[in-house]
Amino acid sequence: MKRSGFIEELHECQEKEEKNYLSKKNIMEAAQHHQVPPARAYGVATFYTMFSVQPRGKHIIRICRNLSCHLAGAEEIVKKLRETLGIDFGQTTEDGEFTLEESSCLGMCSLSPAMMIDDVPYGNLTPAKIPEILEQIRRRENRNE
Amino acid sequence: MSEERQLRIVLRNAGLIDPDSIDEYIAHDGYSALERVISEMSPDDVIEEIKKSELRGRGGAGFPTGKKWEFTAKADSDQKYIICNADEGEPGTFKDRGIMEGDPHSVLEGMMIAGYATGTNKGYIYIRGEYALSIKRLQKAIDDAREYGFLGEHILGSGFAFDVEIRRGAGSYICGEETALMESIEGKRGEPRKKPPYPPTCGLWGKPTVINNVETLANIAPIVINGADWFKGIGVEGSRGTKVFNLMGDINWKGVVEIPFGTPLSDIVMNMGKGIRGGRKLKAVVLGGVSGSLITSEELDTPVDFNSLARIEAGPGSGSIVVLDETRCIVDIARDIAYFFRHESCGKCTPCRVGTEEMYRIIDRISKGEGEERDINTLESLGKSMMLTSFCGLGQTAPNVILQSLRKFRDEWLTHIREKKCPVNV
Numbered sequence: 001m002k003r004s005g006f007i008e009e010l011h012e013c014q015e016k017e018e019k020n021y022l023s024k025k026n027i028m029e030a031a032q033h034h035q036v037p038p039a040r041a042y043g044v045a046t047f048y049t050m051f052s053v054q055p056r057g058k059h060i061i062r063i064c065r066n067l068s069c070h071l072a073g074a075e076e077i078v079k080k081l082r083e084t085l086g087i088d089f090g091q092t093t094e095d096g097e098f099t100l101e102e103s104s105c106l107g108m109c110s111l112s113p114a115m116m117i118d119d120v121p122y123g124n125l126t127p128a129k130i131p132e133i134l135e136q137i138r139r140r141e142n143r144n145e
Numbered sequence: 146m147s148e149e150r151q152l153r154i155v156l157r158n159a160g161l162i163d164p165d166s167i168d169e170y171i172a173h174d175g176y177s178a179l180e181r182v183i184s185e186m187s188p189d190d191v192i193e194e195i196k197k198s199e200l201r202g203r204g205g206a207g208f209p210t211g212k213k214w215e216f217t218a219k220a221d222s223d224q225k226y227i228i229c230n231a232d233e234g235e236p237g238t239f240k241d242r243g244i245m246e247g248d249p250h251s252v253l254e255g256m257m258i259a260g261y262a263t264g265t266n267k268g269y270i271y272i273r274g275e276y277a278l279s280i281k282r283l284q285k286a287i288d289d290a291r292e293y294g295f296l297g298e299h300i301l302g303s304g305f306a307f308d309v310e311i312r313r314g315a316g317s318y319i320c321g322e323e324t325a326l327m328e329s330i331e332g333k334r335g336e337p338r339k340k341p342p343y344p345p346t347c348g349l350w351g352k353p354t355v356i357n358n359v360e361t362l363a364n365i366a367p368i369v370i371n372g373a374d375w376f377k378g379i380g381v382e383g384s385r386g387t388k389v390f391n392l393m394g395d396i397n398w399k400g401v402v403e404i405p406f407g408t409p410l411s412d413i414v415m416n417m418g419k420g421i422r423g424g425r426k427l428k429a430v431v432l433g434g435v436s437g438s439l440i441t442s443e444e445l446d447t448p449v450d451f452n453s454l455a456r457i458e459a460g461p462g463s464g465s466i467v468v469l470d471e472t473r474c475i476v477d478i479a480r481d482i483a484y485f486f487r488h489e490s491c492g493k494c495t496p497c498r499v500g501t502e503e504m505y506r507i508i509d510r511i512s513k514g515e516g517e518e519r520d521i522n523t524l525e526s527l528g529k530s531m532m533l534t535s536f537c538g539l540g541q542t543a544p545n546v547i548l549q550s551l552r553k554f555r556d557e558w559l560t561h562i563r564e565k566k567c568p569v570n571v
């Protein structure tokens with residue numbers, strides 16, 4: 001039954017990495033732990049959208065563009081996010097703070113358009129709220145440092 | 146919202162009790178169904194009761210739950226599993242999240258009773274990784290239930306042993322498909338398996354496995370407490386009990402409703418959803434998720450139950466109702482749906498991997514005013530091939546709404562192609 005926790009272990013590895021990703025070393029160690037061949041381990045790490053094998057920012061922004069959010073104007077939010085962050089999907093801001101990603105439906109349809117930043121859901125978004133939300137996270141970070 | 150038309154069985158406690166408090170759950174009859182089955186009923190009695198209630202799975206396919214349990218109960222094996230499918234990935238669906246966050250113990254109690262009925266001592270809850278709060282609530286519920294002796298060895302002083310573990314998903318719609326989900330729990334890529342064999346006899350690690358949706362499991366304790374006859378008295382022939390729906394789109398009230406099966410769709414949209422936003426006219430409803438069906442305003446009076454909906458090639462599906470008003474463009478909707486499936490196809494089989502890509506490419510072209518009339522035929526034959534030849538339910542249902550839109554809103558598609566413009570200017 002040891003194998004059962006392989007994906008859980010990948011989650012845990014990724015959460016510990018400052019850069020929110022699975023390094024080659026992470027994958028190989030987890031693979032050895034669970035006696036999974038390296039090729040299969042890499043196949044798993046690249047199958048799931050929550051895992052990344054490339055370094056990412058401190059915070060992952062996941063924005064939904066599926067039906068309910070689409071109807072509520074998700075494209076406007078996407079545009080504003082790209083503009084404010086100066087990056088496209090799959091990219092990380094120069095200061096290493098944010099990575100922008102697309103996500104399939106986040107189950108926040110009654111609050112659409114919606115996104116998550118790390119574990120925190122944000123709903124009823126408008127383009128005007130975007131700079132404010134990002135600024136808040138940056139400020140919190142500075143305070144903690 | 147017209148509360149009187151709603152009936153809360155699944156959502157009996159949601160919003161009423163503190164979901165983090167096992168004591169409040171117990172104070173509202175919680176775990177009394179578990180106590181009853183252990184002290185008064187044999188495993189066979191439980192299965193008979195669930196069969197008699199005619200409960201059908203709420204995960205989409207509507208398979209009779211009692212029958213599913215019976216297959217696993219009869220399977221001869223040293224190890225069996227109960228899985229709660231909490232991967233909820235269908236766009237426009239968040240009912241399972243509501244149940245898990247509002248009343249996590251109701252899901253656990255359902256799993257325990259399934260365990261008792263089938264002779265199983267191990268359960269997994271597979272929750273999508275994005276549902277951080279659901280994971281937290283359920284973990285707390287599991288820890289508390291263990292402390293109170295509802296999980297573990299010698300449950301309530303009996304010989305019954307059962308324990309539950311959470312497995313987090315990691316971002317993948319296909320992992321909601323039952324066999325892909327099992328692959329994922331086993332630590333692999335979430336690609337579906339060939340069926341048969343079916344999970345009740347050959348599931349997780351090749352062992353007999355009952356896999357049920359969150360909402361299905363939340364129905365179990367009330368059936369045990371109130372009896373199958375009570376449950377059968379709610380709903381209509383072929384669809385007993387209630388169904389939880391998520392209501393959204395161009396309506397005045399968005400949220401969660403629980404209705405007895407047989408309630409007309411128009412009642413849900415026009416009364417509970419308080420009608421179309423801005424006093425506009427209804428154009429269509431995407432029912433049961435983007436893999437579900439497209440209902441026109443002429444079909445809106447159809448009762449929401451398995452049999453009535455099947456007559457118009459629809460079903461309750463995932464429990465999502467997305468309302469579209471007259472200003473919405475059908476090609477734009479189809480494009481958004483095709484975009485989703487292109488992203489979520491797992492790539493295992495060619496019809497789905499290539500088909501979802503092609504569908505998106507063609508629809509995208511049409512939406513930009515670059516379509517040709519033969520594209521319609523291509524989309525139709527491509528969609529039909531995908532439905533017939535895809536390996537699993539993803540590719541088989543991905544074309545549903547798109548094909549129905551080609552049939553029901555053909556003129557609008559043709560206007561995009563012939564006049565290179567959108568009749569509603571999207």
Ligand SMILES: Cc1cc2nc3c(=O)[nH]c(=O)nc-3n(C[C@H](O)[C@H](O)[C@H](O)COP(=O)(O)O)c2cc1C
Nearest residue numbers: 202203204230232233234321322323357358361538
């Ligand atoms: C592509 C695909 C995605 C699915 N996603 C889910 C899901 O998120 N949740 C769920 O309960 N069932 C989902 N299902 C259905 C499951 O395969 C399975 O039928 C269900 O978990 C059985 O539970 P039930 O009998 O209680 O309905 C999905 C099926 C397919 C083909």
